[in-house]
Each structure stands twice: as C-alpha cells, then as structure tokens.
Amino acid sequence: MDFDLNEGERDALQTAHDFAERRVKGRAREIDEQNAFPSDLAAEMGRLGLFGLHMPEEYGGTALGYKAYALAIEEICGASMMVGAIIAINALAQESILRFGSDEQKRRYLPTLISGESLSTFAFTEAQTGSDPRAITTVAVPDGDSYVISGEKAFASMAPSACVAVIFAKDDTGKVSAFLVDTSLDGFRIEKELECMGLRGEDVCPVKLDGVRVPRESMLGQPGKGYSVLLTAINVGQLGIAAEAVGVARRALAMSLDYARNRMVRDKPMTDLPTTQSVLGEMAALTEAARWLTYRTADLKDKGRLSAKDASIAKLFASQAANDVVDMAMQVHGSYGYTKELEIERLYRDVKVTQLYEVVSEVHRLIIGASLARES
Ligand SMILES: Cc1cc2nc3c(=O)[nH]c(=O)nc-3n(C[C@H](O)[C@H](O)[C@H](O)COP(=O)(O)OP(=O)(O)OC[C@H]3O[C@@H](n4cnc5c(N)ncnc54)[C@H](O)[C@@H]3O)c2cc1C
Numbered sequence: 001m002d003f004d005l006n007e008g009e010r011d012a013l014q015t016a017h018d019f020a021e022r023r024v025k026g027r028a029r030e031i032d033e034q035n036a037f038p039s040d041l042a043a044e045m046g047r048l049g050l051f052g053l054h055m056p057e058e059y060g061g062t063a064l065g066y067k068a069y070a071l072a073i074e075e076i077c078g079a080s081m082m083v084g085a086i087i088a089i090n091a092l093a094q095e096s097i098l099r100f101g102s103d104e105q106k107r108r109y110l111p112t113l114i115s116g117e118s119l120s121t122f123a124f125t126e127a128q129t130g131s132d133p134r135a136i137t138t139v140a141v142p143d144g145d146s147y148v149i150s151g152e153k154a155f156a157s158m159a160p161s162a163c164v165a166v167i168f169a170k171d172d173t174g175k176v177s178a179f180l181v182d183t184s185l186d187g188f189r190i191e192k193e194l195e196c197m198g199l200r201g202e203d204v205c206p207v208k209l210d211g212v213r214v215p216r217e218s219m220l221g222q223p224g225k226g227y228s229v230l231l232t233a234i235n236v237g238q239l240g241i242a243a244e245a246v247g248v249a250r251r252a253l254a255m256s257l258d259y260a261r262n263r264m265v266r267d268k269p270m271t272d273l274p275t276t277q278s279v280l281g282e283m284a285a286l287t288e289a290a291r292w293l294t295y296r297t298a299d300l301k302d303k304g305r306l307s308a309k310d311a312s313i314a315k316l317f318a319s320q321a322a323n324d325v326v327d328m329a330m331q332v333h334g335s336y337g338y339t340k341e342l343e344i345e346r347l348y349r350d351v352k353v354t355q356l357y358e359v360v361s362e363v364h365r366l367i368i369g370a371s372l373a374r375e376s
Pocket residue numbers: 122123124125128129130131132155156157158196199202204353356357358359360361362363366
C-alpha cells in the first residue's frame with residue numbers, strides 16, 4: 001500500500017487545513033458555548049468541495065476518494081470536532097443514496113448535498129434501538145401509492161438544518177426498509193434539541209414521524225433491505241469518526257507539547273521532566289497508530305474492500321486512543337486544563353462521543369470477534 005498522498009489528496013488536505021485555520025479555529029469556543037449549529041461554515045464547506053471529496057463527478061463531487069474524506073475530517077476536527085463531524089454526518093445520507101438510490105433519487109438529492117446547498121440527517125436510533133437494531137418500532141404502512149411512516153427517533157444530528165432524512169422503518173415485509181423523507185412534509189416533527197455534554201452545536205434532536213406520507217418511490221433500495229443501507233452508510237460514518245478522533249488526538253498532543261515547553265517547573269521547562277516526556281511519547285504513539293490505521297481503512301474503502309470488521313477496528317482503536325490521549329493532555333495541563341480558559345476541557349467533552357455514537361465500543365469488539373470466529 002502506498003501511503004504517499006496523491007496531488008488531489010494533498011490539495012484536499014490543504015483546503016481543509018486553510019479552512020480550519022482561517023474560519024474554524026477562532027469560532028470553536030463560540031460554537032460550543034452557544035450550542036449553535038454553524039450554518040455558514042457548513043455552506044462554506046460545501047462551496048469548498050469538502051462534502052464531495054468521495055463523491056462521483058457526475059453529481060458534483062471530485063471523486064478523490066475516502067482517504068481525502070478522512071483527511072479533511074481529521075484536519076477540521078483538529079480545530080473543532082463539531083465542525084469536522086458535519087462532513088461525516090452528511091456522508092451517511094450521501095453514501096446511502098449513492099449505493100442504494102435510484103437514478104432519480106441520486107439526481108434529485110446528491111448534487112445539493114455535495115454542494116452544501118442542502119444538508120441531511122440520518123435517523124435510525126430509537127428509545128430501544130441503540131445497539132439492538134431488531135427493536136425498531138417505527139413503521140411504514142403501504143397505502144395506495146404511498147407509505148405512511150409513524151414512529152419516534154431518539155437522536156438525529158443536524159435535523160433542524162436538514163432538507164432530507166434517511167429514516168428506517170418496518171414495512172409490510174415485516175423487515176426494516178430505508179426511506180428518503182423530505183423534512184418539510186406534514187407530520188415530520190423535530191423535537192427540542194438535546195443538551196449534550198460535548199459536540200455542542202451539532203443540533204441533535206429527537207424526531208417524531210406522525211403519519212408522514214411519502215411516495216412509494218421514496219424507498220431507498222429494496223423492501224426489507226434497510227440494514228444493508230444502514231451498515232454500508234455507517235461503515236463510512238465510522239471511518240469518519242475514526243478520523244474525528246485522530247484530529248482531536250493530534251490537537252491534544254500539539255497543545256500539550258506547546259504547554260509543556262512553556263510551563264516552567266523548578267526553573268526548567270516541563271518538557272525536561274522524564275515523566276512528561278514519557279506521557280508525550282505515549283500520546284504520540286497512540287495518535288500515530290490511530291492515524292495510520294484510519295488511512296489504511298480509508299484505503300480499503302477506496303479499493304472497494306472495506307468490511308464491517310475493518311471499520312469497527314478503526315473506530316474502536318482510534319476512539320479509545322483519542323480518549324486516552326485527551327485524558328493525558330488534561331494531566332499535562334494540570335488544573336489549568338480543567339478550566340474553561342483552555343481548550344482541553346472542550347476536547348475532553350467532545351471526544352467521548354466517538355466511543356458511543358454509530359455503535360458503542362463494546363459492540364465493535366463483538367463485531368470484530370464474531371467476524372474473526374467466522375473466518376476460516
Ligand atoms: C451526539 C450524538 C449524536 C447522535 N446522532 C445520531 C444520529 O444522527 N442518528 C442516529 O440514528 N443516532 C444518533 N445517535 C445515537 C447513537 O448512535 C446511539 O446512542 C448509539 O448507537 C448507542 O446506542 P444507545 O445509546 O442506545 O446505547 P445502548 O445500546 O443502550 O448501550 C449502552 C451500553 O450498554 C452496553 N451494551 C449494549 N449492547 C451491548 C451488547 N450487545 N453487548 C455488550 N454490551 C452492550 C454497552 O456497555 C453500551 O455502552 C447520536 C448520539 C449522540 C450522543
């Protein structure tokens with residue numbers, strides 16, 4: 001495998017880097033404090049092509065691939081995990097439509113999701129279905145040329161800004177199907193935003209579907225095959241989350257190094273202390289391992305060989321590594337890191353969710369282990 005970036009990937013990285021430095025870094029604190037979705041930054045990311053790095057040119061993407069997608073997320077998450085995560089959230093619907101949509105659905109939705117003129121949400125989780133997909137209770141009842149969808153989704157990121165939602169519901173096959181639901185339809189109700197500890201500004205809301213009538217053509221993929229849509233989409237989402245984790249870990253390491261170089265302990269920089277060097281060494285090793293594992297996973301997706309096991313390994317490891325690295329960064333910063341004066345406490349709150357959303361770490365371990373057990 002060639003780890004050198006090609007010209008297109010280098011350009012994508014540079015674009016993401018410039019955007020993160022120029023537009024995101026200075027806004028990260030305000031977004032967190034105000035818990036406000038940065039619509040202007042999302043629109044700008046669209047204009048810069050950051051939603052289309054992995055999308056085909058015929059729909060307005062640049063077809064650079066999933067490595068470019070991961071690099072962009074990592075770079076922006078170094079400035080604000082919330083802003084970088086927008087790319088990965090939008091990618092869930094994009095991937096669903098690209099892999100399972102009809103030509104009409106692709107033409108209708110992909111160009112604007114790629115240009116940033118519209119955004120999407122992806123609502124699977126319900127009160128009883130975080131890790132147990134069989135417990136889904138939302139239903140899609142056929143009625144003439146339509147399906148009527150009813151149920152409640154517990155978490156839907158970016159729902160208030162989204163024009164379209166991917167909704168999972170049990171239909172008359174008795175199995176789960178995926179539907180593309182325009183959020184302006186009657187009965188699509190976005191409930192009050194959840195107050196989250198981190199990733200603030202992501203606009204995570206419960207969504208009620210109160211008899212939402214959608215045309216039959218709104219089904220995404222085949223009847224009863226919603227889990228294929230879900231798994232394909234979340235593998236790309238999980239790759240994005242691994243990249244989010246790497247971006248945060250890199251930032252925590254850089255901040256710790258900078259702090260330790262400038263903090264004097266008994267008239268010497270903290271970096272002279274063997275214990276500090278040891279912590280920095282551990283942080284660097286974890287970060288680099290997570291980083292290259294994430295690139296390798298993106299490379300597998302580019303080559304059409306990404307499995308659920310690979311996506312789980314990357315997300316499980318990168319999220320654990322990033323949580324450990326941020327914890328060590330907090331220790332390096334001492335009590336100052338615990339205050340809101342410094343950024344470490346935001347990183348600490350943000351990074352936790354990488355172990356929770358799009359499959360909890362415990363279930364990732366089971367997916368990996370079960371897959372190994374099946375392999376001959
Ligand atoms: C900020 C944020 C944004 C989100 N955005 C979205 C979104 O846009 N769309 C969406 O659909 N969802 C979203 N979610 C929901 C998220 O993906 C789910 O909450 C997640 O899948 C975990 O499900 P749960 O909370 O029900 O945990 P549970 O399944 O209840 O798990 C809780 C704990 O139980 C244990 N556990 C559960 N199952 C097993 C098992 N099989 N084996 C061993 N242990 C187990 C584990 O210790 C686990 O940590 C979001 C969540 C957050 C916090």
